[in-house]
Amino acid sequence: MKKRVILWFRRDLRLADNPALRAALDGDFDSVVPVYIQAPDELGDWAPGGAQRVWLDDSLRALSNALEALGSRLVIRRGPSIDALDTLIEESGATAVYWNRLYDPLTIERDKAVKQHLDEQDIETASFRANLLYEPWTVETKQGQPYKVFTPFWKAVSGRGHDAPLAEPERMPEVWSRIGTLSVDDLALGPTLNWDKSIRETWTPGEDGAHDRLERFLDAALNGYDDDRDRPSVAGTSYLSPHLHWGEISPRQVLHRLDEWLDDHGGRNVREHADSFSSEIGWREFAHHVLYHFPDTPTRPLDPRFEDFPWSGDEDGLACWQQGQTGIPMVDAGMRELWATGYMHNRLRMTVASFLTKNLRVAWQHGERWFWDTLVDADLANNTLGWQWAAGCGADAAPFFRIFNPARQGERFDADGDYVRRWVPELAKLDAKHIHRPWAAPASALKSAGITLGTTYPEPIVDLKASRREALDAFEKIKN
Template identity: 50%
Template sequence: MPADPSVQHRSAIVWFRDDLRVADHPALTAAVDSGRPVVCVYCFDQVSADVRRLGAASLWWLHHALAALDQDLAALGARLVLRRGPAGDAIRALVREVDAGAVYWNRRYDAAGIAIDSALKTELKAGGCEVKSFHANVLYEPQAIRTQTGGPFRVFTPFWRAARASGVPRRPLPAPVAIAGFDGAVASDALEDWRLLPTAPDWAGGLRATWTPGAAGAQSQLARFIADGLPNYADERDRPDLPATSRLSPHMRFGEISPFEVWHAVAPLALTGDIGHAHVEKFLAEVGWREFAHHLLHHFPALATENFQPAFDAFPWRADEAFVAAWRKGLTGYPIIDAGMRELWATGWMHNRVRMIVASFLVKHGLQDWRAGEAWFWDTLVDACPANNAASWQWVAGSGADAAPYFRIFNPVLQAAKFDPEGAYVRRWVPELADLPAKWLHEPWKAPRSVLAAAGVTLGATYPTPIIDLDAGRERALAAFATLKAHAA
């Protein structure tokens, strides 16, 4: 039966959120297929109830991602409308302005987002507007992967086994060939007026030199990883001095590339024999950890603010502002810690192995509340994801799902010797130690004075002395964890 012309004339709104791409975008595909004129919109909402305000590094990325998306849409015949304020109010107003007969979006899984979407869907549908949401940004819907008793998984391995057993993720959708954009006047904010970029001072030089936000940058990064990193991934992924990791995390966080695109670019390589099965499976498991974190956030919405394991509510954290400040600045006296924190500040990113080392140092040697570290990463990471960031910090602290045992306290010296054996990573990010021999690089306080002098290092002046003794910090941490066991008894 031919479509009703009066219905077809009414426009369709596509509401972009953390899915800033045109390929494998089910909501956009549905809007184009509807035959309606399409209005594409992004709402910058930092004020709705329980919405977490983006950190500074994420705002920088968002600016460039939106600019790239606008260009991609323009090439297809549409434009990106920008609105600021409570997202529900912005969408309601836009529906009236463009006489929308349909609103489409891809689902999100945080509590604040779900609340906004649910209320808006109910209201718009009651007013006669078609509203559809789509599965787009995780491989498996949270309600689809359950334990045998119907509850959510709390341990990764059985979660991932169940997810894989549920079937192969769907194939990604192609980008539309063209979009019939709405031809009427639609008011839009100017991206520059949102002032997402730092200006006084402009601290983003390292971010600009490191990253290319946008879908094209994501695809380029994926291709580089498949060529250079994936062939040795299982063996080299823990080495911050080697280019083995994908560095796709910020692109996936903002949805410039979908997990389905990543999956189907990588998974077949094990079947063709182009890349070893172990390397492919290890990388897919890391994608699985992303899935696990998003499922946890869906089922436990307070993941970033409350201990996943309530027993940790009694943990004796110490309030030591000086320790936290030295950690943030990369001035702890432990080279691998300082290298990681300086890489973070300069580039908005940190190698995953180093993230675990610096997090363990803060919460275990320093006995600082994991939320202090999570908040700093939230502000400084370009891939600051509400699911991954919180789940990872709780995992290291021992308070989270599938958490590391409390006695797993990373020794930064041993970790550095194992994963940065020649010291290339430390030398890059802690240049004041660059001329130290590898034997002393990861523990310069043990170097003879003559060696330090020859390398131009003066401990306490050109480079700090250790902020805490590692053995003493470990014993203090174990004693603190023992109080939890006593409390439970």
């Protein structure tokens, strides 16, 4: 009797360095049935947002094409996951289901239920580490506790090293023709209104797109990474975050390729840049570590004092922030880049998050939710860690008194104003001296640039100095 195994794809949309796929191919099976199951209800409030769905639409098409090139095909079903797997087991005669592990709370809960159900049906199950270098339960302090600070966490794990990535299979078994499938179109992942064109023009989802992006970064940007990664007007970062989120490339592949590249190109200075880049992979690991050990943090602050923080509830300010109409150029540029491309430079993520949570004193959960819906790389672990860091209430959080001045951020990291001019074209003709503080520009400079504050570009919706003081006063109320 032929033995078949179901390979359950989730956020591991690649064929190379896919441990569940490799185990399925190396096992005692005659056939492998790859399946993707659409089951957003199982993820509750954290089902993929609009920008993520656009990405997933293209990524599934890329995976389907890659499987077909190897002689296989992608079977697509709708959830619930247990029902979909039961049906596919009956249709295929599969005796096993393999998958790669994920670490967000609702997925862990779902996967435990799936495993228990399949075990009761005498279906073999196996799961594998594919999306992290170090699983959260394998890392702890000397006191046996999870880490809450990045530096000692990364110091503890970065010396462990990592195995070489698994190769992509050369061929895969044909999937039985009688096994039906939905098409990617049937999942209706794209938007009903045509707002996604610029996202699709900006990105190339899929495994090939991920590796192309990595190679471009290594060849064009790594050697200046420490200097350029904070400058949003230049392509100084890797832009790998959405590819990592969807598992189109693994962190092990990234670091392994980095090591190979350094062997061919690396001098001392380049290696220093490479160490800085590697630490960003470390931050991703740390984010998943924190989320696993503190699963309530997507909605509740890690620092319990912030349960009583006097947030302003400024709905008008939140709306202006979302629309990039705050009158603060660096904030508006970041928010408009986000809306247009599904992405925002990390320097801007910190800047706009500080502005929302401290200058406007809008609760961080509102910003977290907006990012979730608009970022192509929205990842629950990274998103939660970043917003709690900015608000001062999470792991390794910025001290509450560290409040980014967005005008100074612009003057420091966008000194020529190129980034603001690109995303806030109303200010394009304003000179670099005043572009980050148009409210302080002399009337003559505004007139020559064709700017009328309050008409062609908003007046600031908040006074930066006064709102900073109010934020510090609010913190004093919960400090002890």
